[in-house]
Amino acid sequence: MSDPPSPSLDFIRAKVAEDLKTNKHQGRVVTRFPPEPNGYLHIGHAKSICLNFGIAAENEGGVCNLRFDDTNPIKEEAEYEESIKRDVRWLGFDWEDRLFYASDYFDQLYQYAVQLIQKGKAYVCSLSAQDIREYRGTLSEPGKDSPYRTRSVEENLKLFEGMRAGEFEDGSHVLRAKIDMASPNLNMRDPTLYRIRQVPHHRTGDKWLIYPMYDYAHSLSDSLEGITHSLCTLEFEDHRPLYDWVLDELNLDSHPQQIEFARLNISYTVLSKRKLLELVKEGHVSGWDDPRMPTLSGLRRRGYTPEVIRNFCEQIGVAKRDTVISVALLEHHLRDDLNRHSPRVMAVLRPLRVVIENYPEDQEEELEAVNNPEDPAAGSRKVPFSRVLYIEQEDFREDPPKKFYRLAPGREVRLRYAYFVKCVDVVKDEKTGEVVELRCTYDPATKGGSSPDGRKVKATIHWVSAAHSLQVEVRLYDRLFVKENPEEGGADFRDSLNPDSLVTLTSCRVEPSLKGAQPGSRYQFERQGYFCVDSVDSTPEAPVFNRTVTLRDSWAKIEKQNQQSKK
């Protein structure tokens, strides 16, 4: 790697660079990504993953650990652990042999707790949870000491051992740090270090009946792993004094620097594991990997590439003010990547039958079509043409509005890669008046799409040959919420769910080259958008396509303006 003029470092990278310069950590850069295995990773986690693994990769010899923060057995599951590993790998990062678990440190953590008790810095408190809350005081009033605060070291040691040995019920005792009940920082008012939880842990089984709390386990896990920079989100800012307190009281040489940054928010969605879990549990989506979910598994199934997410995370930057990133920026990176890499293909979502009256009934031919105009190396393919075709219903208007350039009675347009066709008649359903078929003529001289006489058409539309096309299911996804901030004004996010976030179309027609398309493969349906083969519900006989994102649609914009100016 070269060392180009670094554009401008975010405040965290600047701090890392400075620490390197002053040799604060003996030239080491060690970060970690510490998920709790209690849900699926979402794009907010991707920001943290890119930051932590990114900083490690940018610095000579830097490494980033993957560590599961599995200190609460009642919320955590092995299923989540697997999904997290899969998602981090998919994003393109590698923890090599550095897969760790807070639960691996339980023995060590217990020993440290004993040390704190011996130092008189921790005690067993036998107040009820409610009493502890009351003794804590409020934001503006100091708390008061627990009556158990003055227990002797011997008694504390004995009780703590009893907690570990299962002599006490859940909730009867906790181990607390002895700090300052009058601290203006509530986290320092004798925080709980250990609680009794007589439940099996998905990794340690029934070995432990007491489990360490986050602040205690996290700081020590970081220290044990020799982390140099412990990056977390803003809500932990108030916890930093406690993080430092634990390491200082234990006199540990390895004392990582906790640095906080703003978590990611994106418009028209929610990014919190709790809320996403509710969407799953309440059936508003089909699962954690529903293509409308902002989870990495959902985005992957939707058709996102890891590059899109990495580029997005790089561009949004890292800072401390809380922000809401426009979903349009994410979609910009999505279209940018998909445009350059997706093969083009013709697909008709809502078919309208077209008969080319002057094209011989028994004739068919193959036309050359470019696979990707952005990538000459992608080559070309043949698409079959015949007398009966399907075009998009919305590409025809019997009474075309201003600026509508597509097909209309008497109007000539180009069928992409095929011929100029002119609409000569419209067939309607006698009862409903609905347009059911178009009668057209074609100009044999315009084969391939250009006219020898130089006449122009204003529109090019896509089509498929009726007899050759494949019928497929297409799922049209749109944003999950109708409001930029689904919780605007304290509203329940469920109230702003978009009822049209999924529209399923079952009579779509695609060109035959899509036969055998592999699950997960991505295409641009010309003039429509980017689609990928659903990796869950597709079968070779019945493929399902997910719409990843639409193409930018300037006609839709014009039409919207027309409608608004009419009002």
Added chain:
RNA sequence: UCGGGGAUCGUCUAAUAGGCAAGACAGCGGCCUUUGGAGCCGCCGAUCCAGGUUCGAGUCCUGGUCCCCGAGCCA
């Protein structure tokens, strides 16, 4: 009310000793086009407020205002 943070175009991020407020997205307009896609060109548009220091302040000082986080035996 106490403690901890944060305020720069509509949105996000820059401005690295106090020295022309920059880029991206969005929007708008144009060019081009066998995708009303892509691409190209242009336009619009910001330093929370009030004082102060200075030749010069987004940056330093003083005083305000507004927003976020915090009272789990969650992380």
